[in-house]
Amino acid sequence: MEFYRGSSETVKVTVPTSVKATVSSIDVFAVENGRAIYEFQTVSSTPDGYEVALPWSLARQDRDFNVEWRITYTEGGIPFSIVENTYVQIVTPILPLAEIAQIAGYDTSTPEGAQDTLDLERRVRYGVQTYTGQNFGKFAGVMQVSGNGASKLNLPAPLLEFKGIAFDGVLRTNHGMTLINNGWALSSGNIYIDNIKQAPPEWMLDRFSSNGKIYAPMLYGHSRFVDGTEYTIEGVWGYNDVPGDVKQAARLLVQDYSCDESLWRERYIDSVRAGDWRFEFNAQAFTGTGNVQADQILAGYRRATMVVV
Numbered sequence: 561m562e563f564y565r566g567s568s569e570t571v572k573v574t575v576p577t578s579v580k581a582t583v584s585s586i587d588v589f590a591v592e593n594g595r596a597i598y599e600f601q602t603v604s605s606t607p608d609g610y611e612v613a614l615p616w617s618l619a620r621q622d623r624d625f626n627v628e629w630r631i632t633y634t635e636g637g638i639p640f641s642i643v644e645n646t647y648v649q650i651v652t653p654i655l656p657l658a659e660i661a662q663i664a665g666y667d668t669s670t671p672e673g674a675q676d677t678l679d680l681e682r683r684v685r686y687g688v689q690t691y692t693g694q695n696f697g698k699f700a701g702v703m704q705v706s707g708n709g710a711s712k713l714n715l716p717a718p719l720l721e722f723k724g725i726a727f728d729g730v731l732r733t734n735h736g737m738t739l740i741n742n743g744w745a746l747s748s749g750n751i752y753i754d755n756i757k758q759a760p761p762e763w764m765l766d767r768f769s770s771n772g773k774i775y776a777p778m779l780y781g782h783s784r785f786v787d788g789t790e791y792t793i794e795g796v797w798g799y800n801d802v803p804g805d806v807k808q809a810a811r812l813l814v815q816d817y818s819c820d821e822s823l824w825r826e827r828y829i830d831s832v833r834a835g836d837w838r839f840e841f842n843a844q845a846f847t848g849t850g851n852v853q854a855d856q857i858l859a860g861y862r863r864a865t866m867v868v869v
Contacts (some may be wrong), residue, residue, distance in 0.1 A: 562682075565652045565697060566619060571627045573644050575609040582634040588612050590648075592625040600627075614648070622697035622798065624649050652697030654685050654802050654810040663811060664818035684813045688806065691849045693863040696806055698798035705793060707785035711748045716863075718743035721796035727789055746793065748785060806861065809854040816851050 563569045575583075588610075590598040600612040612627065629644040657668070657677050664680055667673035689695050694717060703716055722739055725746075740747045785791065848855045 561646060562649045562651055563614065563619060565622060565650055566616070568616075569614045569619065570611045571614060571646050571648060572606060572611040573609045573627075573629045573646055575631070575644075577608075579631075579633050579635070580605070580609070583631060584634065584639075585630075585632045586610060587630040589628045589630070590618055590625050591628045591645075592623065596628075597625070618648075619650055622650050622652055622695070622699040623701075651685070652695070652799075652802065653681050654688055654696060655681065655807055655814065657681060659811075660684070660814055663814045666818075680814060680818055683817045684810050687813055687817070687849050688810060688858065691855070692858055692861040694861065696799050696802045698796065698800060700796045702792050702794045703797065705791050707787055707789040707791060709784055709787035711784055712740065713746040713748075713785040713791065715744055715746060715793070717797045718799065719746070719793070719795050719797055720800065722746065723794045723796075725794070726792040746785075803861075805857050809849070809851075809857040812851050812854045812857075813849060816854075 561571060586603055588600040588603055589596040590600070598615065598618055602612065604611050610629065618625070625648055627646040627648055629646070630641070631644065632639065632641045634640070660666075660681050661668045661673065661677045664677070666677050666680075668677055685695075698720070705713055705715060707713065719739055720743060722737065725737065738747050739745070849858065
């Protein structure tokens with residue numbers, strides 16, 4: 561299930577009536593990366609199952625998690641315990657639904673118009689993500705980046721808030737480092753980065769020799785992100801708000817994409833499957849969005865040639 565960041569939504573699970581009649585207990589958790597991050601205190605019954613309301617704490621940032629339903633019931637006098645999972649994805653729309661509907665001329669007061677607006681938002685968002693190689697949401701978490709031997713570490717996404725860095729198995733909080741290039745890089749500045757895995761450079765060897773013997777150094781420092789060393793960086797990543805020029809490109813694509821499927825193929829989309837909302841792009845999708853002006857606007861945001869959407 562896909563929900564928009566900051567929205568108030570309910571998550572549902574379908575349970576047969578015969579099972580519901582014998583349910584003795586139901587516990588519901590939000591599980592992320594195998595760890596329960598939230599326990600739902602209120603579980604409501606529906607005609608065909610159960611539902612829970614997503615709290616703002618889970619919906620305030622982009623993330624993927626499972627809502628895990630732990631149900632105990634009786635069948636034929638025998639107790640059973642089952643676990644059902646509902647996949648939830650919190651995403652950031654590039655444009656508000658109301659604006660998309662206005663541009664496309666959809667009437668959202670009708671079920672068909674409301675669904676068409678949701679579909680079009682997804683098409684445009686996926687198209688922009690595919691072309692730029694990034695999304696424009698916001699999430700808190702960690703990313704791993706390999707050192708490049710320089711005092712500047714390029715990051716895979718803009719870092720809004722730097723909380724800490726870990727390497728050689730040690731967490732250093734922020735270790736005095738600073739964000740540069742609008743959050744796209746981390747600078748060590750004049751801060752020494754301790755590293756015990758690398759042999760000291762030749763000019764330091766005299767410090768560890770005495771009477772013709774060389775002693776293993778305990779620790780040495782340098783102001784480089786060591787080539788090949790994995791750095792785990794914790795913080796808040798992404799964008800507080802979708803950049804204005806990205807929104808402008810999206811408006812152009814809304815105009816282009818608000819057409820039937822036969823014309824989508826001219827926008828590099830080979831097929832569309834409505835059930836799981838999967839779009840299959842052909843090879844030319846990574847050379848343009850289908851709109852030259854939108855391509856020019858988005859050019860500065862391209863980070864890679866391909867992403868999975």
